Amino acid sequence: MLKALQIEPAKCTGCLQCELACSWENEQVFNPSKSRIKVFTFHDEGRFVPYTCTQCTEAWCMQTCPVDAIVINETTGAKEVIEEVCVGCKVCTIACPFGTINYNSSSGKVIKCDLCGGEPECAKACPTDAITYVDADHTGLARMRAHAAGGD
């Protein structure tokens, strides 16, 4: 079964454990600035919103890469950057409408969410289940259930 990250901002407290887990998994350092997932704080509204790559089927980043450095992981469906192939041209960062693929000045390559090979660390680290890893065909299931429970 293909799975996907499901993000429910209303549950997020803004603790950044997801950013710590992501940077540790990918960079072996605790460094929010190198995280593939970011939590945005909207102070005046009292809202915290985690945001990362949704793994588009027709991924703009993948389509636009001139050296085919972005490939599909057939098991997870993630669009992954092959570091050895990436030339750091950043065209993908322009192509992505969501801003979820970014240049990493320390490596000279781009970085994006790769679903940690099927075990996303952000979801494991989230203390409030604001980030979960669920059936990709039913990311709306929890909301459907909530509405179903409230209806007659």
Added chain:
Amino acid sequence: MRQGVIEMAWTKKILRINLTEGTCQAEPLNMEWAGQYLGQRGLATKYLVEEVDPKCNPLGPENKLIMTTGPLTGTPASTAGRYSVVTKSPLTGALACSNSGGFIGNEIKNAGWDMIIFEGRSPIPVYLYLENEHAELVPAEDLWGKSVWETDELLHARYQDPLLRVACVGKSAEEGCLFACIVNDMHRAAGRSGVGTVMASKNLKAVAVRGTLGVGNLKDPRRFMQVVAEAKKVLADNPVTGQGLPTYGTQVLMNVINESGALPTRNMREVQFEGAEQVSGEAMHEPRKSDGRPNLTTNTACFGCTIACGRISTIDQNHFSVVNKPEYWINSGGVEYEAAWALGPDTGTADLDALTYCNFVCNEQGMDPITLGSTIAAAMELYQEGAITKEDTGGLELKFGDAEVLCKLVDLTGRGEGFGRDIGLGSQRLCEKYGRPELSMTVKKQEFPAYDPRGIQGMGLAYATSNRGACHLRGYTVASEIMGIPEKTDPLVTEGKAALVKAFQDATAAVDSAGICVFSTFAWTMEDIAPQVDAACEGDWSVEKMLETGERIWNMERKFNLEAGLTGADDTLPKRLLKEAAKTGPAKGMVVKLDEMLPEYYELRGWTADGVPTEETLSRLGL
């Protein structure tokens, strides 16, 4: 792990800023001291006692101000995003060490620094801009006079960087209010003892930080991740840290403490407040009659915290405090228990919107709400007693329970105007000025927090002996006496309390020094904390070593205070708590029996009958 390198989860670098000369220099962290004092509170205090004359003028250039992180700050150890500000206090004349959450601690660590030491005094207002190894003092004449919120906004706009983290002082600090805080991330604060006043005295308006270097350098990363995950589960499974605090915040205590007969009311004349329920954590969830919204919008976390006890609140837009003031129609930091108590029950005010407004202003102008509320309560009693009159207050009638007067006084103090300048003195100096020093509810000139020690005897001893004046965060025996953590003791007896207070004080000093939040200890014992420190830091950080480190820190702080001129005679409480019995509740008829606890406490500490650490004690602790 790199060969031959001491792994301490430290960056091993200190940034030293000489404000007089305008220089910023890196220096290595003293790793021998790190092994003895761990970090944050302990290690920064070690630097301060080595570098600052205990007798110095706290607001003179000879005082220093240290912003410090802990070894676990910036790691995913839950609640470990704390930072502290260590300096000599202008309010108490003793050591000040004020702890704050939010995100700035991690940012300083991520920028590659364990500690920033500010010394001297800048000839002109400046702020520090810190981006990893790049440190720069920037003229801040345009920021001087601005509030915390305005300063935060202006700096974010200037650098066009939403991820910039800012800690700064507001107008109150510039105007000499003796309990000004340093506010970071808009509504977290290094709150007590006037650390913001010291910062402003150095002409330092703000510290703006962006760190992108990361935190690593752990002794045993694999074990660290494992023990951190286990410890997080302990927090999640505990009813206080897993349910009570996220749902109600520290405000979960308002009704509990009121029922225990330990809620100081109207300047501690009474121990129960008839309006407690209206300003409680539960009340923050109730929809308002006017707009149907509850006071509380959501809970929020500090960096890396899996408890998330922070409150994000709104004020009713029709409330008198914010009519025609849209800048307050936003979500921001809501009241936590100590603030709600000081502004509420202690002033006799049961208006949740008014308390939230006052809390917003405390964040906006950088004031400690505990000292502010308690000082207003003292002023109200002075007024009732006729010691101050309308002529002194600019026409205000300072009546207990008058929410409009409360809000006006908070406004005036925030801006350093009118009678607000008197409030800015703190209650001890205020009550002395008007000839009634006994009406100040303070220890070592610092105001009490929200637990009446007549109903929680251990807290009486904890307050009397706290190294920064009356304080709940130096030995929170409320946990044991009221909540039964780690085990229940009777709040109304004095037997065993000397040992309990010492144990809490030593453990808390070690917890603070790791960079962890003391609220974690509602669920964690040192058995949960020591393994996290041990996996991160070189050396054997056993439970025993952590507690010994805590005891060393406590005695070092004590030694500084004694050298600053305090004595055992200052380990006391206001006459009201020692002579006037509680009028209602479970503690009815009781006073604080300090004399039954203090001598035993001194003995357990290895101090003389005058409260001075013996040579033997100092040498046992390597002091």
